[in-house]
Amino acid sequence: MECNKIMLTPAFLIEAKDDLKSFVIDIPQILKMGILKSYDDKAIGTQNQTEKQHYFVHLSFQEHFAARNLLRILKSTDRVKAINFINSNKYNQRFHFVFVFAAGLLAQSHYKSCIEPFWSTVQSEPIDLVGVKHIKLLIACVDEFIGQTTAPQSTLLLQSISKWLAFCASHNATPINKHLIQSLQQTNGILNTTIIQKTFLQLLDTEDPNEERTVYLFIAELPITEPIPKLQSKILAALYDMGLNAPATASTIIGNFGEKAATNGVIAALLNAIRDEESHVRLRACEALGKLGEKAATNEVIAALLSAMRDE
Numbered sequence: 001m002e003c004n005k006i007m008l009t010p011a012f013l014i015e016a017k018d019d020l021k022s023f024v025i026d027i028p029q030i031l032k033m034g035i036l037k038s039y040d041d042k043a044i045g046t047q048n049q050t051e052k053q054h055y056f057v058h059l060s061f062q063e064h065f066a067a068r069n070l071l072r073i074l075k076s077t078d079r080v081k082a083i084n085f086i087n088s089n090k091y092n093q094r095f096h097f098v099f100v101f102a103a104g105l106l107a108q109s110h111y112k113s114c115i116e117p118f119w120s121t122v123q124s125e126p127i128d129l130v131g132v133k134h135i136k137l138l139i140a141c142v143d144e145f146i147g148q149t150t151a152p153q154s155t156l157l158l159q160s161i162s163k164w165l166a167f168c169a170s171h172n173a174t175p176i177n178k179h180l181i182q183s184l185q186q187t188n189g190i191l192n193t194t195i196i197q198k199t200f201l202q203l204l205d206t207e208d209p210n211e212e213r214t215v216y217l218f219i220a221e222l223p224i225t226e227p228i229p230k231l232q233s234k235i236l237a238a239l240y241d242m243g244l245n246a247p248a249t250a251s252t253i254i255g256n257f258g259e260k261a262a263t264n265g266v267i268a269a270l271l272n273a274i275r276d277e278e279s280h281v282r283l284r285a286c287e288a289l290g291k292l293g294e295k296a297a298t299n300e301v302i303a304a305l306l307s308a309m310r311d312e
Helices: 010-019 027-031 059-074 079-089 093-105 109-123 132-146 153-170 174-184 194-204 209-220 229-238 246-261 264-274 279-291 299-311
Strands: 036-039 053-056
Touching: 059 079, 059 093, 059 109, 079 093, 079 109, 093 109, 093 132, 109 132, 109 153, 132 153, 132 174, 153 174, 153 194, 153 209, 194 209, 194 229, 209 246, 229 246, 229 264, 246 264, 246 279, 264 279, 264 299
Parallel strands: none
Antiparallel strands: 036 053
8 A cells, every 4th residue: 555556466476475474374375365356457368366466355455454564563673664654644545544444453462562652653743733634533543442442542542532522512613523523423432432421511511502502513413322321311401491492402412322312201301392382393302202212112102203293
């Protein structure tokens, strides 16, 4: 990837063969694994697979192996080469998933010695001037990292992300928020961490109703599926708040929480919202109940939904 090439030439395979001498696998075996596809651009073809060019059947394979190679160099005596590569390419979109894969691989004990130099390099200068590219990279990498390890770096990295969230969620900086939300929507674990959810709770503890509304709207865009009890209680209370369109937004957030949020209290609050005078509040409440799954499919809920449909 560093050479900006997709095709693996026969010369490259010969070079790789020398590197594989210490392993109990050779090039012909690798070519039979199914991750490489041959391409013969010669007028007269050849049946010898090692004499053909090859390419990965999907770019993610190349990115994964590039990540493994990056960490291999990072844990070697030649680690400066890997550090320079990270510094030079961490905001290059072409290598984005190489760094994401590398972050996930750090959870393996084999790469434990790479954790500190990898993250210190990612977090050190040069950092993009505005910071948007940096936080997008950090979110993607940290999401892969925290789900597989309890390394001490996890807390510091999440705190760094929470500072960005604190600014964006409480300010209507639309262009920046759009990028941040897009990145967070692609994550699996970051939004379910206690550190991030406590940040949202702190932001909601404001006397400014407009700022509170901005935070609720921000949270409504995010796929939080394992809310901590305090956050769920806060959103539940908002279902009864008649100010600044809170019930509609709170219904959306509850719906995003999914089946785990289907408690009797939540269902009762949504049933109350279904009877709201505003049609958009009723609609959001109906949508939320639909996302809560079988637990919400009670006779009372079904009757309320049928009634809401007749009203519409």
